[in-house]
Amino acid sequence: MSATETAHEGACCAAGATTRRGGAPAEVVLVSPYEIGRQPFALAHAAAWLREAGLKVDCVDLAVERLDPARLAGARLVALHLAMHTATRLAAAALPLIREAAPKAHLCAFGLYAPVNADYLRGLGVGTILGGECEPDLLALAQACCGGGPAEAAAAAAKPRVRLERVAFRVPARDALPPLGRYARLLLPDGGERVVGFAETTRGCKHLCRHCPVVPVYRGRFWAIPVETVLADVAQQVEAGAEHVSFGDPDFLNGPTHALRVARALHARFPHLTWDCTIKIEHLLRHRALLPELRALGCLFVISAVEAVDDAILARLDKGHTAADLERAVALTRGAGLALAPTFVPFTPWTTLEGYLELLRRLVALRLVEAVAPVQLAIRLLVPAGSRLLELEDLRPHLGPFDPALLGHPWRHPDPAVDALQRRVQAWAAEAERRGLPRRESFAGIWRLAHEAAGRTPPPLPEDLGEPVPRLSEPWYCCAEPTEDQLAGL
Ligand code: SF4
DSSP: OOOHHHHHHHHTTTTTOEEETTTOOOEEEEEEEOOEEEEEEEHHHHHHHHHHTOEEEEEETTTTSOOOOHHTTTEEEEEEEESSSSHHHHHHOOOHHHHHHOOOOEEEEEEEHHHHHHHHHHHHTTTTEEEESOOOHHHHEEEETTSSSSHHHHHHTTTEEEEOOOOOOOOOOGGGGGGGGGGGGGEETSEEEEEEEEEEEEEOOEEEETTHHHHHHHHHEEEEEOOHHHHHHHHHHTTTTOOOOEEEEEEESSHHHHHHHHHHHHHHHOTOEEEEEEEOOOHHTTTTHHHHHHHTTTTTEEEEEOOSHHHHHHHHHHHHHHHHHHHHHHHHHHTTTTTEEEEEBBTTTTHHHHHHHHHHHHHHHHGGGGGOOOGGGBOOOOOOOOOOGGGGGGGGGGGGBBBGGGOOBBBBSSSHHHHHHHHHHHHHHHHHHHOOOOHHHHHHHHHHHHHHHHTOOOOOOOOOOOOOEEEEOOOOOSOOOOOHHHHTTT
């Protein structure tokens, strides 16, 4: 039993119990299908809310543990957290097993991908859909399912909603989840590894990037989690062994004053703790003066959703930056001693074979090859229900009607060679990951595939493709299709 589980045992009597294996059967089971290798904040936060109300809660994280029917058998409510595309895909595969194991349980889905896929999820037996700041609604549903009669449960279930009012943030019940050692680790360029904790300082986002799944739910709003709550969450994870914290905020600098308060307080209390976060290119440029301080406060690397290096595509996505801005951001972050880890959506209906080659050439020229996970070079644009992409007139000719099974609108590239390249790059990225190839070797394979698709002989790659950067050991991505291994885990 981990230290956190031991600590939790003492807390069970006062309020509700958060049960893990071997405890009393839970009446509410919270399930996370996938969170990019992170110990899920949303599950631990919801567990804290329910436990405080005296409910017996179990948390199952399918990313690191198998679905055990015994843990579901007594459940009155099973709620799945759908934070991203991959998680929703995995949830669809898990739902028949959950229904079989918990035939009396009411099923709920919450998180970013629940409201936009409501019809599909209802078809899979999900009775309640919640989105946004949904903990109060989840609590009301759980109380109705566990304490009330069928009429109360039905009334609570009939109120699906996307709540956009501030909730009172609790310190997440981390002890409800598997220990941090089972999640992604920090891999350092010198071969060292660190145990990683996962926290959030804000929820939502103030931007309206056209392709982003946060936008249809939060519509430009975000909420800061109080500094003391963030600190208490990090403190319990440090006690559980965390040596590095990965902040999962959609954008760490949505509220720069709040971000600095958190970072300063964190560093003052845990001077040896390192951390990473996600910051958009626009914010890296606007808040360039803060970057050296973020580094001094322990930030090791910054993930940034670059998406493309074609200005026309960036304008369609409403990203708020240009290809030239990426070059400035690379220089600024390097100058501050921060590693930049860009993410991409390289395959869109406007991508050309030449444009894809230009992306690869840009990564070589900027010496970013070691900073990009191979799967990033295979991502295909997703068009979920309610996406602002649907506003684009020049997307419509490529788009089919919403297909619930795809969790979005299917689209076909006007040049079949681009779609064929995407499939080949995705298959190669999965194969390279399975074989544990170094990033430069994976990139060389993509370089070859892209040149072959364009009918060119690949030129030799330079020796210097950039320095390896600190990164997390989880290589997969929120918008990628689940791998066979992920599905087999169910
Ligand atoms: S892509 Fe990033 S910055 Fe843009 S809306 Fe989404 S979370 Fe916000």
